[in-house]
Amino acid sequence: MQLAKPTLADIGEMQRLIRVFIDEGTILSRSDEEVANAIRSYTIAKIDDAIVGFASLYIYTPSLAEVRSLAVGRNSQGHGVGSAIVEALINEARSLKLKQLLTLTYRATFFSRLGFHELPKEEVWHHKVWEDCIRCKHFPVCNEIALTLEL
Numbered sequence: 001m002q003l004a005k006p007t008l009a010d011i012g013e014m015q016r017l018i019r020v021f022i023d024e025g026t027i028l029s030r031s032d033e034e035v036a037n038a039i040r041s042y043t044i045a046k047i048d049d050a051i052v053g054f055a056s057l058y059i060y061t062p063s064l065a066e067v068r069s070l071a072v073g074r075n076s077q078g079h080g081v082g083s084a085i086v087e088a089l090i091n092e093a094r095s096l097k098l099k100q101l102l103t104l105t106y107r108a109t110f111f112s113r114l115g116f117h118e119l120p121k122e123e124v125w126h127h128k129v130w131e132d133c134i135r136c137k138h139f140p141v142c143n144e145i146a147l148t149l150e151l
């Protein structure tokens, strides 16, 4: 498995990978333009030249970023790909001198194992709520758990 930065030519394959998770409501849909705008925030995992997973380190402020759109294709899950992607984002966040990471997820134990701690949802940075949550089909009754990692 190799970790890499995607190019704009990878967007179609990235969108196909997460379609199933968008349909089941675990990941928010983003247009090709939105992915392109943030293309430098993504890290992809590849096996034999195929993209098997990715996530975005999306920066909100000079100190705060979110791990978002994390997904690993069903056939590749449970082999450490997701953990390797998040660890790469944590390293990237540290090298950028960010101070705090945030994530909203249904997979809280996955993130706690990587050092994240639960955060009361009222403390989630309000821009996240207004930019993303209002577009989600589960809003405002959301069972996602907010977690944070101090860097």
Ligand SMILES: CC(C)(COP(=O)(O)OP(=O)(O)OC[C@H]1O[C@@H](n2cnc3c(N)ncnc32)[C@H](O)[C@@H]1OP(=O)(O)O)[C@@H](O)C(=O)NCCC(=O)NCCS
Binding pocket: 021, 026, 027, 068, 069, 070, 071, 072, 073, 076, 077, 078, 079, 080, 081, 082, 083, 084, 103, 104, 105, 106, 107, 109, 110, 111, 113
């Ligand atoms: C959440 C998700 C990204 C995890 O990806 P993954 O590649 O399966 O993650 P890992 O393999 O690193 O870890 C998954 C589990 O396998 C275990 N594992 C890790 N490496 C392993 C290995 N080499 N062999 C066996 N098991 C392993 C981990 O302990 C982990 O258990 P935990 O979730 O209870 O902590 C993936 O399940 C997914 O895409 N889900 C759908 C979308 C989603 O929910 N995204 C998160 C929303 S932010």
